[in-house]
Amino acid sequence: MGEQESDGGEKAAEAAVEATAKKPVTGARAKKTAARAAEPAAAATPAKTAKPAASAKTAKPARTGASAKTAEPAASAKPAKTAKPARTGASAKTAEPAASAKPAKTAEPVKAARPAKAESHTALVRRARRIDRELAEVYPYAHPELDFENPFQLLVATVLSAQTTDLRVNQTTPALFARYPTPEDLAAANPEEVEEILRPTGFFRAKTKSVIGLSKALAEQFGGEVPGRLEDLVKLPGVGRKTAFVVLGNAFGRPGITVDTHFQRLVKRWRWTEESDPDKIEAAVGALFPKSAWTMLSHHVIFHGRRICHARKPACGACPIAPLCPAYGEGETDPEKARKLLKYEKGGFPGQRLKPPQSYLDAGGRPAPPLGAG
Secondary structure (H helix, E strand, O other): OHHHHHHHHHHHHHHHHHHHHHOOOOOHHHHHHHHHHHHHHHHHOOOHHHHHHHHHHHOOHHHHHHHHHHHOOOOOOOHHHHOOHHHHHHHHHHHOOOOOOOHHHHOOOHHHHOOOOOOOHHHHHHHHHHHHHHHHHHOOOOOOOOOOOOHHHHHHHHHHOOOOOHHHHHHHHHHHHHHOOOHHHHHOOOHHHHHHHHHHHOOHHHHHHHHHHHHHHHHHHOOOOOOOOHHHHOOOOOOOHHHHHHHHHHHOOOOOOOOOHHHHHHHHHOOOOOOOOHHHHHHHHHOOOOHHHHHHHHHHHHHHHHHOOOOOOOOHHHOOOHHHOOOOOOOOOOHHHHHOOOOHHHHOOOOOOOOOOHHHHHOOOOOOOOOOOO
């Protein structure tokens, strides 16, 4: 600060001397010139008179450079800051075609397969019926997977199928029906003997109570015959709507929807309904199809759930209705890996019935082995 102020005073003094040297002065004018020559020296010493120097500094680029840079066009602006990828890179990356996008995500057909959230009832009906038509082509041999020869055997077998597989029931019922062929015979059976036969099916004590109880009801109330009405069937011990519709649809030819665990799982995956109660599911799905289609619809859905659309790991890559399924991608989508997940005739394995219908055998299906055969 002190050096800058003295430099200013010396320059002012020199300028005054040069001025007087060029134009000689006398008298009063000489006194004024001498006074002016002496002013820079006096202005250099006091701090207050040095304020003009401060104003001179404000004109220096150090203080005014910020505004100057903003006014300069391209030369003063630093390209690194304006073109810095950290600021503009987010939008630049989204604009990159293939380098930044992962092929697995962009090529995944899951989103495209999902129906619109605002799917109309008409659109839902069309999609649901198309799924059923596709499944009918895949499983033209679909049938109830319980062995039976008459309505009584089907009724008992369906009650026994709770909490176990149809295969286990089919391996158990031959011995049961060989010993107790009619409702009257089973009604008079020794519970302990029946329990021993039914032990492989699980929950054998409760099941023994149910089959003996319904046999007594048939013998006492219906003359030993299985009734063909829903309201009569559901009054029998151990018989609910699911069991009743299995019997009505497959033993009497009367349409019914069988809402078992496979049916519930698949209709939710397909977004046919959001209901969880079996009776409400039955009503919701029944409204999407003509009544005449209910029984075979049940077989198609259950067959698909057992062979391809499994509970834990569905074989999405081998699913014939993948383009129509909103849940596509929940399971294995690789075709080769998905094929290894297929079951029963679709995977080259035996089915669940020891005596399957001929149409099943003609399609390449194989009968199940008897109990204890491996």
